[in-house]
Amino acid sequence: MSGFLAAAIVAATPLLFATLGEVIAEKSGSLNLGVEGMMLMGAVIGFTVAYGTGNPAAAMIAAFAAGGAGAFIFAIVTVSLQANQVVTGLTLTIFGSGFSSFVGDRMIGQSVPASVLKFFAPIDIPLIGDIPFVGSVLSGHDAFVYLGYVMVIVLSIYLYRTRAGLNMRAVGENTAAADASGVNITLYKYAHIIFGGGLCGLGGAYLSLVTVPIWQADVVTGRGWIAVALVIFASWNPIKAFFGAFLFGALSILGLRLQSMGIHISQYLVDLFPYAATIVIVIIGTHKNRKEDLPPGNLSEPYSRENR
């Protein structure tokens, strides 16, 4: 059982980063549907840098920058040029997919250098690791997973306890009110779109550096879309995003576990679980009652101060 929980965490981590990234973008009012594309950009650039330098920190920074660069394009087009966010996000996904195929073409089948593998080897935390069940969630993971935990806590504090977080939420909820209160709308939107994109890039890098440390085309396989749905499931809240990602991580490995327990079930059916669950979650997520659980009020609406 604790092996199952530990494996669920590994499956959940890329989803967690991507979901957190999209939460940040959407909380500040931008519906960036390019998550899949930004994850692919992070995956291929992270892998390229790891492959070329053998430096894990450089690989992570590069992956963050790659996701952020994809998001920067999105920000220019939707914030400065006021284009439709949905269309721009979809285009970004297609762009990211092409970008990763192009850049990664010559690396197919290559594996991550040993120095990087060693860096991402599991680390046990003394004492905590001995707690039943919870121990296997909190301990015995790689540095990347721990960074995800830290992000959940840091982002929760940022969103709900800091002035910048307050201003950022106001931009997403009621842009005109934030503007009239003296918040720099353009700055806040750019900063959070780019930071969110960076987190998506890290989510992609986890897949290419840790999950399967060999480059293969199309490593993300729809996880970006699951992350978009998880944002709704999580009610735009980082803590709930963790539980959502964990649930989906568990679902995505459930089939393998059942098969290894001797329960015969078609692989195709097993692969279907997370996506079927996504549909259910989006339906459930649509019927929320608390105002705080609803999407940000001005989500995906372009803002121009002098619009009448």
Added chain:
Amino acid sequence: MTATPAIRMENITKSFGSVTANDGINLTVYNGEIHALLGENGAGKSTLMNMLSGIYRPDSGSVRVNGEPVNFASPRDSIKKGIGMIHQHFKLVDVMTAAENIILGRRGGFFTKEASLIKRIADISDRYGLDVNPRKKVYEMSVGEKQTLEIVKVLYRGARILIMDEPTAVLTPQEIDGLFRIIRNMKEQGCAVVIITHKLNEVMEISDRITVLRRGRSVDTIRTEDVEIPALIEMMVGRKVDMKIRREAPPVEGKELLRLDRVTVVDSDRKVALDGVSFTLNTSEILGVAGVAGSGQKELCETIAGLQSAEKGRIFFDGKNILGKSPREIIRLGIRMGFIPEDRLGMGLVASMDIVRNIILKEYQGQKGIVLKRGFGAEKARGIIERLDIQTPNLTTPVSKLSGGNIQKVLLGREIDSDPKALITAYPVRGLDIGASYRIYDLLNEQKSRGVGVIFIGEDLDVLLELCDRVLVLSGGKITGIVDARRASKEEIGFLMAGGTHMRGGGGS
């Protein structure tokens, strides 16, 4: 007054595309003064004030604050100079608390320290006699509470110059008294207050001086004590206006036309929007509906028109129960009812279509065949344009390009044209200038004299009392009273709007 003015705006011009909203406007406001900015809709009042608050930038002209030339690039610049604007549509974030809204956009420590913040808010509230609960979420607040919060917010920022854009439009008479106490209090503390309103009685009551705008130009600035209301109207409109609404004698015998019987409606947020509403509308009468915004007016109209389903109750039109029937089924029953919704371009008309198509929209079902006969519609349109004196370049102009008054006339014209027995009108003069408003009142009276029963949802209590035969008051979805408009006072209606139940009987029949 020789002191340095708090605000001096000179020769301000601002255009939006081809429309010149402000054309060489001058405005001077002193500290310790309550200055009313008066003008019809579209006169440029809000545009001028939005330039003072940094939302818009003037094309030309100069602005001085306390003698110092300023050039605001954003609201932040304006706030720094001590200017605070309370917008007509509140700029508050619904899902946040009062305290969070107050510190929004402020510089300060990295973290939001709630405890010390709440203390500072309490200090300000005490000083100016304001009452605000810092921990309350905005979506749980009444309109009056939201407005108080907006005032606390600008005072927290240290504003000494306050701009209020139509602050009384959504308040009950009692709440307006409270607001005026606060404004006078700020004046005594030496603040400069600019108040935009088109309720003339309020201007006379609260202001020290008045600046009148007309079609983007400043007409004059005068001391309030030197002027009377008729002269103000003439300055606003540019000509003499007969301010009398004629009201025909009460019908000798109004027959029952429409009867609601304990109608209860639950809205999409699962809140009770109408709570056991019962009343009767007679032929040849105008029944006014008063109430604070959001008291169930919208649901009342839409339920009668068949657009909103009800939890329980019955609605009889000429003795037939129409509740639960769609608009199309209601038309099939041979019931002729006209509906002028609050949201004219959203619900009433198709904004991008021309007058002819908008007119055909209501009657095409009566036509035979697949292809629409435009000729018939064009003839009708010409008739309506002539009768209601609609200003339009031609028949093919999209209605969205017409002015508010003309849009309303197209809608009203179409509904009247179908020869209705009942007319449901929601805020039919909202956004219309004085002349157009009186034309609408005349049209409604004309319908009344033809035996039509009219429901008139209004916001100006003076108009409701002058125009209507009876006034029904809604508060929180309940009818708190139905009064005789010829005898009732504004105070009485205000009391009922605030939720007080009627003392003299005559309630829901």
